[in-house]
Amino acid sequence: TQLLEQSPQFLSIQEGENLTVYCNSSSVFSSLQWYRQEPGEGPVLLVTVVTGGEVKKLKRLTFQFGDARKDSSLHITAAQTGDTGLYLCAGARGSGRRALTFGSGTRLQVQP
Amino acid sequence: NAGVTQTPKFRVLKTGQSMTLLCAQDMNHEYMYWYRQDPGMGLRLIHYSVGEGTTAKGEVPDGYNVSRLKKQNFLLGLESAAPSQTSVYFCASSRQRDSGGGYTFGSGTRLTVV
Numbered sequence: 742t743q744l745l746e747q748s749p750q751f752l753s754i755q756e757g758e759n760l761t762v763y764c765n766s767s768s769v770f771s772s773l774q775w776y777r778q779e780p781g782e783g784p785v786l787l788v789t790v791v792t793g794g795e796v797k798k799l800k801r802l803t804f805q806f807g808d809a810r811k812d813s814s815l816h817i818t819a820a821q822t823g824d825t826g827l828y829l830c831a832g833a834r835g836s837g838r839r840a841l842t843f844g845s846g847t848r849l850q851v852q853p
Numbered sequence: 854n855a856g857v858t859q860t861p862k863f864r865v866l867k868t869g870q871s872m873t874l875l876c877a878q879d880m881n882h883e884y885m886y887w888y889r890q891d892p893g894m895g896l897r898l899i900h901y902s903v904g905e906g907t908t909a910k911g912e913v914p915d916g917y918n919v920s921r922l923k924k925q926n927f928l929l930g931l932e933s934a935a936p937s938q939t940s941v942y943f944c945a946s947s948r949q950r951d952s953g954g955g956y957t958f959g960s961g962t963r964l965t966v967v
Contacts, residue, residue: 750893774955783857783943783958784896829895831956840886840911841956845895 744768745832745844753850754820762815762847764830771833773806773813774841778827820851855879859944859959866934866966874929874962876944884947885927886956887911887919889940896943902927934966 748763764773772791776784788797790806790813797804801824803816817824827848831841857878866872876885883904888896888911898911902921916938918930927946931938941963945956 745895747895776955781960783945783960784956785958786955789955831896840884840898840901842898842912843888843896845893 744842745830747828747830747844747847749847750845751848751850753852755852756822757819760817760820760849762817762828762849763812764814764844765812766832767811768832768834769810771810773810773833774831775804775813775815776829776831778829778846779825784827784829817849820849822851822853825849825851857944857946857957857959859942859962861962862960863963864965866931866964868934868936868966870934871930871932872934872964873931874942874944874964876927876929876946876959878925878927878944878946878957880946880948880957881924882946882948882957883924884949885921886945886947887917887927887929888943888945889913890943890961891940899929899942934964936966938964939966940964 746765774789775787778784788804793808793810795806801818805814827846829846830844860875886901887899890896897913900919902908905924908919920928941961943961945958947956
């Protein structure tokens with residue numbers, strides 16, 4: 742069982758459409774990060790959210806951290822073909838020296 | 854800056870063979886990690902290190918060993934490879950456990966065990 746569940750697993754849309762990807766858990770996270778991974782490469786950090794209810798915008802991407810810090814969403818406005826990739830959420834739990842836990846990812850394909 | 858460099862990029866092993874994957878970072882990061890990525894399962898933590906000379910087990914440590922003799926290097930060893938270890942392996946580093954700067958990943962090692 743994944744600690745972080747992402748949905749949907751796959752998404753294929755046309756250029757210009759909007760979409761939302763979800764990252765859910767029953768656990769509380771002290772912070773949550775979103776990464777994008779392209780084929781043959783490692784994940785690259787997009788954003789970190791720390792405060793419950795926090796909203797961050799990165800151009801056409803909007804990230805929200807749930808009020809209870811158990812979930813997050815990524816909304817893309819007017820998707821472009823360059824947005825194609827695997828989107829991963831990752832959470833940090835509590836204090837101490839534990840590493841990030843990653844979700845299983847949402848694979849996004851934006852068709853021209 | 855090179856960031857995180859992983860070698861080799863590809864490798865095919867026969868069952869029972871051993872090998873070492875090398876990860877090197879030039880950012881003076883304290884923390885380093887080894888993850889494996891399998892279809893539909895995201896990234897799963899194998900082992901990690903919070904500083905030179907320290908290592909700790911992650912979610913799926915069985916069949917792997919690690920060493921962090923130098924701050925910039927983190928080695929992942931497979932003593933007796935099994936087909937279940939066929940995967941893409943990623944090394945990452947960070948300044949601290951969950952820093953806002955996030956993890957910096959290498960480009961991965963694709964390992965096939967036949």
